[in-house]
Amino acid sequence: MKALKYRGAWDVTLDEVPDLHVTGDDDVVVEIAYCGICGTDLGIASGAYPVAVPGTTLGHEASGIVAEIGDAVTGLAVGDRVVINPTPYCGRCRMCRTQRINHCVNKHGTESGVSYDGAYAGRFRTTSGFIHPVPDHVSLRAAALTEPLSCVVAGARxxxxxxxxxxxxxxxxxxxxxxxxxxxxxxxxxxxxxxxxxxxxxxxxxxxxxxxxxxxxxxxxxxxxxxxxxxxxxxxxxxxxxxxxxxxxxxxxxxxxxxxxxxxxxxxxxxxxxxxxxxxxxxSIDSLHGSFVEALHLITSGRVPAERLVSHVVPLEDYRTGFAALGCDLDARVFGPADQASCKVLVAPGGRHE
Ligand SMILES: [Zn+2]
Ligand SMILES: [Zn+2]
CATH class of the missing domain: 3.40.50.720 (NAD(P)-binding Rossmann-like Domain)
Structure with a gap:
């Protein structure tokens, strides 16, 4: 499969990597339909937000289709339409036990797509607790905005x-x-x-x-x-x-x-x-207790018109076009304020146009 790798400042490459498969009983592998470009990605790619681990696959705002599940996974099936919560937490550390899961000390970095392999790729692997089904009436494009909306719900609180x-x-x-x-x-x-x-x-x-x-x-x-x-x-x-x-x-x-x-x-x-x-x-940064579920609710109930905020959908191969639409020109190595009619730009690794 293809994966968009962070190598260093201004050094982002689309590489061929081995397909991901289930390795643990609770694993879920998702075939990525859409992954939104976040300001974090622009900061990482341009060197302005120097937190990503070199070699990491970028991308953390993703929706897709369940491709494989581990033996112990219940409530999910291959073929299900889902959205991914990319922010890991252990639930046991002092931060997690005191309403600060976004600052969990047992995650080695920040989130998938920054410190762990993310979702600008054909497939993404996580555990079942970080997967949420998307109802049929909601597009996978709209669902891809769940993660940024979750950060907003957490901040608004x-x-x-x-x-x-x-x-x-x-x-x-x-x-x-x-x-x-x-x-x-x-x-x-x-x-x-x-x-x-x-x-x-x-x-x-x-x-x-x-x-x-x-x-x-x-x-x-x-x-x-x-x-x-x-x-x-x-x-x-x-x-x-x-x-x-x-x-x-x-x-x-x-x-x-x-x-x-x-x-x-x-x-x-x-x-x-x-x-x-x-x-x-x-x-405020990242999701907090329940904010991801609340964000998905705001999208599925139509309270937040997520899909209308999507300005561009580009194939994974055209990620440079997507980044450029948000003011980050990877060829010219220039990152400035966006001046195109852009808002949420989605990358589509599977070439889907649902
Ligand atoms: Zn983000
Ligand atoms: Zn924790």
Missing amino acids: KLQPPGLTAHTFVIGAGPLGLLYTWVLSLRGLTPVVVEHSPARLAFARDRLPVGSAVYGSLAEARAKHFGDPDAPLDVVVDTTSHLLEELFPQMAHGGTYMSIGLKEKVAAIDTMLLADRSLSVIG
């Missing part, structure tokens, strides 16, 4: 907005920005999205929940949406991870600044303001 009228801003209209907009909307907020790229802004415009809007700058969002250039910033979800230092002094009293981009950036903030204005600065 940490946000405690000061009431449903909180002025809520989501910076960036990429997949996480739009998923945060939907999840916060389902919690009763009305997020306003800020996106500098006109192409991305246009893609996002008719994929927003009722009441939400997207603007080309924060200044425009404040002035046009709220009719006040100094409209309070009660909640800011920053998917770029670049704006904390600039926006922190502008946060409204009791406000919350959430930073979720995996980009290295050191920011200085005034700790007197932090206390004096009752501000919160929070981060």
Whole structure:
């Protein structure tokens, strides 16, 4: 089978590797239909997020068809349509026993597709507890957004907005920005999205929940949406991870600044303001207890229109096109902000077009 391997910064290769098969009683091997490209993948490939283990197959947002199951697996059968939870945890360590499975100390790294072989490949092997059936009425394309949505559900749980009228801003209209907009909307907020790229802004415009809007700058969002250039910033979800230092002094009293981009950036903030204005600065990564199941529920129930956030589907052989659509040009070795009408880009190792 083919597998997209991380070798080092700007060194990603599509290799022929041996097919994966069941080796343990509880193993499940999935033939990958779709695997979403995540900002994490762009960071790894470009060297900006230097956490991946060289030689690892990338890809962690995947759906597919069960190809093989171990003898002890129950409740799953060959041919089942499934989605994969790529974030391993042991359930026994101190982190797992204290509501922090995303920081399990018994996983040797972060997740499949970063520290373990992932799903930009013909097949992926895991154990049955990390496999979730996908109902017939949900496409495998939509199901591939379960993992990023799970991260958003986990992050949204940490946000405690000061009431449903909180002025809520989501910076960036990429997949996480739009998923945060939907999840916060389902919690009763009305997020306003800020996106500098006109192409991305246009893609996002008719994929927003009722009441939400997207603007080309924060200044425009404040002035046009709220009719006040100094409209309070009660909640800011920053998917770029670049704006904390600039926006922190502008946060409204009791406000919350959430930073979720995996980009290295050191920011200085005034700790007197932090206390004096009752501000919160929070981060979030990966899935937490039950968030994967909740995310799948939001997709299967139609509450989050996951498939509409898919902008591109490319065969595995064309992964460079997919990465480039998100601003990561592997040939020119340039990684900048995406300026195409791109949102969630799916790689299709099996050439499926369901
Ligand atoms: Zn991801
Ligand atoms: Zn653990």
